[in-house]
Amino acid sequence: MIKVTFVAHDGHRFPVEIGEGLTAREAALFNDVPGIDGDCGGQCACATCHVQVDPAWIDLVGHLAADSMEADLLQFAEGTTAESRLACQIRLDAGLDGLVLHVPEQQY
Numbered sequence: 564m565i566k567v568t569f570v571a572h573d574g575h576r577f578p579v580e581i582g583e584g585l586t587a588r589e590a591a592l593f594n595d596v597p598g599i600d601g602d603c604g605g606q607c608a609c610a611t612c613h614v615q616v617d618p619a620w621i622d623l624v625g626h627l628a629a630d631s632m633e634a635d636l637l638q639f640a641e642g643t644t645a646e647s648r649l650a651c652q653i654r655l656d657a658g659l660d661g662l663v664l665h666v667p668e669q670q671y
């Protein structure tokens with residue numbers, strides 16, 4: 564199991580566990596983490612799964628590829644930062660065990 568902690572804008576922490584190979588979107592939805600809706604089913608088409616990767620983890624997760632569909636979509640999300648990613652595009656493996664993701668205030 565992979566541990567992921569979602570941190571709300573008010574500092575409330577939601578630690579969850581999920582099987583390897585699933586996505587951070589699924590980690591949030593399967594555990595009722597508020598602020599992550601994932602409306603498009605993980606198809607990179609809605610941006611309702613916007614998260615900000617904790618700075619300590621961004622190099623492991625990987626920065627947004629500038630010319631990607633994910634980057635195009637995040638242009639329309641509010642509260643984006645250099646650490647912004649779509650949770651549906653973060654596939655969880657053993658190297659990301661302990662990952663910390665922040666849910667932007669605008670997601671609520």
Ligand code: FES
Nearest residue numbers: 601603609610651
């Ligand atoms: S779930 Fe729609 S973009 Fe991630």
